[in-house]
Amino acid sequence: MATQTAAERREEARQRYNAYVATCPSRKLLDTLSDKWVSLALTALAGGPRRYSELARTIAGVSQKMLTQTLRTMERDGLVSRTVTPSVPVRVDYRLTPLGEDLMPLLEAIKRWAEIHMEDVEAARQAYDRRSGHRP
Amino acid sequence: MATQTAAERREEARQRYNAYVATCPSRKLLDTLSDKWVSLALTALAGGPRRYSELARTIAGVSQKMLTQTLRTMERDGLVSRTVTPSVPVRVDYRLTPLGEDLMPLLEAIKRWAEIHMEDVEAARQAYDRRSGHRP
DNA sequence: CAGCATCCTACGCGATACTG
DNA sequence: CAGTATCGCGTAGGATGCTG
Numbered sequence: 079m080a081t082q083t084a085a086e087r088r089e090e091a092r093q094r095y096n097a098y099v100a101t102c103p104s105r106k107l108l109d110t111l112s113d114k115w116v117s118l119a120l121t122a123l124a125g126g127p128r129r130y131s132e133l134a135r136t137i138a139g140v141s142q143k144m145l146t147q148t149l150r151t152m153e154r155d156g157l158v159s160r161t162v163t164p165s166v167p168v169r170v171d172y173r174l175t176p177l178g179e180d181l182m183p184l185l186e187a188i189k190r191w192a193e194i195h196m197e198d199v200e201a202a203r204q205a206y207d208r209r210s211g212h213r214p
Numbered sequence: 215m216a217t218q219t220a221a222e223r224r225e226e227a228r229q230r231y232n233a234y235v236a237t238c239p240s241r242k243l244l245d246t247l248s249d250k251w252v253s254l255a256l257t258a259l260a261g262g263p264r265r266y267s268e269l270a271r272t273i274a275g276v277s278q279k280m281l282t283q284t285l286r287t288m289e290r291d292g293l294v295s296r297t298v299t300p301s302v303p304v305r306v307d308y309r310l311t312p313l314g315e316d317l318m319p320l321l322e323a324i325k326r327w328a329e330i331h332m333e334d335v336e337a338a339r340q341a342y343d344r345r346s347g348h349r350p
Numbered sequence: 351c352a353g354c355a356t357c358c359t360a361c362g363c364g365a366t367a368c369t370g
Numbered sequence: 371c372a373g374t375a376t377c378g379c380g381t382a383g384g385a386t387g388c389t390g
Contacts, residue, residue, distance in 0.1 A: 095275050098275060103325075103328035103329050103332035103333075104253070104324055104325040104328040104329070105253070105254075106328065106332055106335070107324060107327065107328035107331075107332060107335075108247065108248060108253055108324065108328075109248075110335075111244060111247075111248065111324075112244060112245075112247065112248020112249075113248075114363095117240070117241070117244055129371090129372095130371075130372055130373080131371065131372080134372095141363070141364050141365080142364095142372085142373080143363070143364070143365085143374095144362095144363065144364080146372080146373065146374085147363090153342065154338065154339050154342040154343070155335045155338055155339060156334060156335055156337070156338025156339070156341075156342075157335075162372095166371095167370095167371040167372080168370080168371055168372060168373090169371075169372090170371080170372060170373085177331065177334055177335070177338070180331065181327070181331075184323060184324065184327050187320060187323055188240055188243060188244065188247075188320065188324075189239075189240040191243065191317070191320050192239035192240040192242065192243035192244075193239050193240070195243075195313065195316065195317075196239035196242055196243060197239075198292060198313055199242070199243075199246075199291045199292055199293075199313070201292070202290065202291055202292025202313070203290050203291060203292070205292075206289065206290040206292075207290070250383095265351090265352090266351075266352055266353085267351065267352080270352095277383070277384050277385080278352085278353075278384095279353095279354090279383065279384070279385090280382095280383065280384080282352080282353060282354080283383085298352090302351095303351040303352080303390095304351055304352060304353090304390080305351075305352090306351080306352060306353090
């Protein structure tokens with residue numbers, strides 16, 4: 079039963095984190111935004127509704143699995159809506175919901191901060207690497 | 215050589231993504247912020263300088279490995295500065311740099327959006343789950 | 351006290367193949 | 371076309387034990 083201890087500790091830690099996340103809206107939001115592809119999908123959809131295949135092409139580099147998964151999550155979160163046109167072959171369009179559109183200004187604020195300050199970050203990184211680089 | 219193909223494809227995809235990330239400041243910023251603990255550390259440091267052990271206690275739930283790793287990354291990115299007081303035992307303080315402080319309003323904007331809208335997201339989730347719940 | 355090195359497991363995600 | 375199901379690797383990250 080000693081083997082359980084490790085598992086138990088894991089569970090405990092996970093639950094602590096989950097409990098935290100559950101009560102903290104900003105962490106949940108960050109968890110969402112932080113998802114590699116969510117922000118890209120949002121940006122891609124900002125210009126208007128897009129078909130699945132359009133998104134796949136626009137967000138070049140995303141796997142089909144992740145694209146679907148991302149869109150599903152976003153749909154579940156009420157950020158995008160999914161419309162199926164039962165033609166042959168099927169056509170599926172995604173568009174931002176009002177909630178999703180409401181998120182865009184925030185995303186742009188992030189983008190703006192990044193564009194202004196990321197070169198400072200870059201410089202800091204290089205300085206740091208130079209400093210600690212010579213004693214490995 | 216057929217075995218290489220998979221690896222090559224992986225490399226290619228990874229490089230596509232990396233190439234993208236490398237050129238896109240906002241993605242880099244999101245990658246940073248999205249880190250589970252960065253935002254928590256920033257928040258913890260917003261109130262002023264903190265010792266390592268204080269941070270460990272404040273951000274309850276973080277492992278020592280992740281705390282150190284997070285602080286290192288943030289230091290490298292120029293968001294926090296690290297001051298060692300060579301007493302016995304050692305004392306290490308972390309504090310926000312101007313750059314780090316400059317990030318706080320953005321973080322607060324995120325928090326604010328979350329507090330306003332996350333209940334909508336929550337509601338959307340429950341509605342979604344109710345809808346798709348009965349046909350597994 | 352503040353951290354680094356090691357080990358090991360769970361899970362994210364890409365690749366692949368199959369459906370309506 | 372727009373997905374779902376399955377497999378397998380890579381790695382993030384927690385646990386543990388050692389240093390100055």
